[in-house]
Structure formats: structure tokens, C-alpha cells
Amino acid sequence: MTPLWLGVIPFGIAYAVLARDAGLSLVETQALSLLVFAGSSQVSAVGLFGRGAGGSGIVFTTLLLNVRHVLYGLSLGRRVQMTRRERLVAAFFLTDEAYGVSIARGARSFPFVLGAELSLYLTWNVATLGGALLGGVIPDPERIGVDFVFPLAFLALLVPLLRRRVDVLVAIVAGALAWLLARSLPGGLPILCAGVVGSLLGALLTKGEQR
Amino acid sequence: MSFWATCAGMVAVTFGSRLAGLTLHRELPPFWLRFLHFVPIAVFAALVTPSLGGSRGEGGIRVVAAAIGALAAWRTRQLAVAIAVGMAAFWLLRLLPG
Numbered sequence: 505m506t507p508l509w510l511g512v513i514p515f516g517i518a519y520a521v522l523a524r525d526a527g528l529s530l531v532e533t534q535a536l537s538l539l540v541f542a543g544s545s546q547v548s549a550v551g552l553f554g555r556g557a558g559g560s561g562i563v564f565t566t567l568l569l570n571v572r573h574v575l576y577g578l579s580l581g582r583r584v585q586m587t588r589r590e591r592l593v594a595a596f597f598l599t600d601e602a603y604g605v606s607i608a609r610g611a612r613s614f615p616f617v618l619g620a621e622l623s624l625y626l627t628w629n630v631a632t633l634g635g636a637l638l639g640g641v642i643p644d645p646e647r648i649g650v651d652f653v654f655p656l657a658f659l660a661l662l663v664p665l666l667r668r669r670v671d672v673l674v675a676i677v678a679g680a681l682a683w684l685l686a687r688s689l690p691g692g693l694p695i696l697c698a699g700v701v702g703s704l705l706g707a708l709l710t711k712g713e714q715r
Numbered sequence: 716m717s718f719w720a721t722c723a724g725m726v727a728v729t730f731g732s733r734l735a736g737l738t739l740h741r742e743l744p745p746f747w748l749r750f751l752h753f754v755p756i757a758v759f760a761a762l763v764t765p766s767l768g769g770s771r772g773e774g775g776i777r778v779v780a781a782a783i784g785a786l787a788a789w790r791t792r793q794l795a796v797a798i799a800v801g802m803a804a805f806w807l808l809r810l811l812p813g
Contacts (some may be wrong), residue, residue, distance in 0.1 A: 511794040559716025563724035570732045577736020595734040660797035662759035662774045663788040669791025675760040682761035707750040
């Protein structure tokens with residue numbers, strides 16, 4: 505679990521600094537970490553807040569970013585026996601990292617899954633608080649290039665997912681499409697369009713494969 | 716939409732996605748399983764490109780630094796290492812003259 509925490513801490517701090525830079529208050533920055541608890545969509549949301557995007561665009565982008573959790577849930581739900589109430593709790597705290605650890609360590613029980621989830625939740629929220637306090641005292645975060653953390657973080661999340669040629673192709677098409685659309689469309693719309701088109705392309709190109 | 720309404724919407728769609736998989740008993744059709752596999756790939760890529768260049772006319776430096784960060788991500792598979800290497804490359808390249 506230790507390497508996971510190591511990854512979460514700088515990401516959490518970077519998120520909170522970006523959030524403060526985008527004009528969110530300390531309470532708002534922390535609230536997203538406590539209630540939404542989804543690193544990538546929190547970072548994208550504060551980026552969109554900063555550019556003055558509308559709330560519905562932010563919520564749609566969040567949906568698109570988090571719909572992958574359906575897959576994690578399907579996989580985890582088959583391996584671990586849980587009561588209805590346990591499913592509610594496990595679902596609230598589910599993340600990429602908690603899923604990854606639970607699968608890698610062959611988790612069969614709810615307490616194991618919850619332990620992995622809660623340790624990440626605690627780390628993420630402490631890192632958020634640290635970053636939010638730090639973000640309040642850095643005079644001009646943009647000048648030192650804090651906004652560059654945003655594309656960098658998503659690139660670092662993307663690269664390990666590229667296992668096959670079709671994965672790379674989908675990433676290139678979606679990236680190019682988003683770049684083109686972002687020149688004329690506002691906020692989260694280019695991400696939404698490129699995300700749906702890219703995923704459809706991938707699903708069509710892998711027709712006949714069993715996943 | 717206010718911040719808190721947006722936050723409530725984000726909670727709803729995030730928790731909804733997480734709960735859907737855990738409580739769904741029926742198998743999804745293969746096409747949609749494959750679609751879901753490609754969603755993070757397409758969305759992460761779509762989040763990178765529009766903000767890669769930045770707004771301060773440092774596009775070249777940022778693209779090179781991002782490539783170095785991507786290489787670090789590929790070699791180490793560690794988010795923290797990739798961000799640290801990419802930011803270090805960015806700051807170093809900025810110091811270069813011209």
C-alpha cells in the first residue's frame with residue numbers, strides 16, 4: 505500500500521493548489537475531496553471552474569471520467585461477498601487504487617476492501633488540506649507553472665493504460681479531436697465529445713474480442 | 716449553477732457509477748464492456764491536449780517536458796515520479812536561455 509500513498513500525496517497537494525488558484529475556498533476545496541473523492545475528476549473540475557465553465561459541463565465531464573468505476577464494481581462485486589449496506593459503503597470509497605490493490609492481493613472480504621479504501625481516503629484528504637493551505641500562501645501559482653501539473657497528471661494516468669496498439673490509436677484520435685474542438689467549443693464539451701467518439705471507435709475496432 | 720449544486724451533481728454521478736457496478740447483477744453486453752474499457756483512455760487523452768500548450772507562450776517547452784514526464788510514467792508506472800520528473804524538466808527548460 506505504501507507506493508499508493510506516495511502517488512496520492514503529491515497528486516492531492518497539486519489538486520488543492522490548482523483548486524485554490526481557480527478561486528475555490530478552503531472549505532470548497534476540501535468538500536470535493538471529502539464528498540466526491542475522485543482525484544482525476546476533481547482536478548478536471550477545478551480546471552473547468554477556473555475557466556468559468558458551467559456546472560452541467562463539469563458534472564458531465566465527471567460522469568465520463570468516473571464511468572470506468574462501473575467496470576471496477578462489476579469485477580469486485582463478483583469476487584467479494586457483500587451485504588447491501590456493505591455495497592453502499594464500498595461504493596462510496598471505491599477508487600482506481602483501492603480496486604487495483606484489492607484485485608492484486610486477492611481480496612475476498614469486505615473489511616480488506618474497506619481498509620484499502622479508507623487508508624486512501626484519509627491520505628487524499630490530508631494531502632488536500634496541506635495543498636489547500638499551501639495554495640493560499642503561494643502568491644502567483646501560475647507564474648511557477650502549477651497549471652502544468654494538470655496535463656502532466658493526466659498524461660501520467662494515461663500512459664500505463666496504453667497496452668495495445670488500439671489503445672494508443674484511441675488515445676491519439678481522442679487527444680487530437682479534443683485539441684481541435686477546444687479551439688471553438690467551451691469548457692467540458694470537447695472532452696465529452698472526444699471521450700465518447702474515442703470510446704466508440706475503440707469498441708468498434710475490437711469487435712469480436714472477448715474482454 | 717452554484718458551486719454546491721455542481722458538487723452535489725459530481726457526488727451523484729460518481730457515487731452512481733461506483734454503485735452501479737457493485738449492485739448490477741446482469742452482465743453488460745460485450746460492446747458496452749469494450750466501450751467502458753476505452754473511456755478512461757479517450758478521456759485522459761482528451762484532458763491532456765487542450766491544456767498542454769498553456770497560455771503563456773511556452774508551448775514548446777511544455778510539450779518537451781510532457782514527453783519527458785510521459786517517458787517517466789512509462790518506465791516507472793508511478794504517478795508521483797512522473798509528475799516530479801515532468802515538473803523538474805519544465806523548470807529546467809525554462810532556465811535555458813532563448
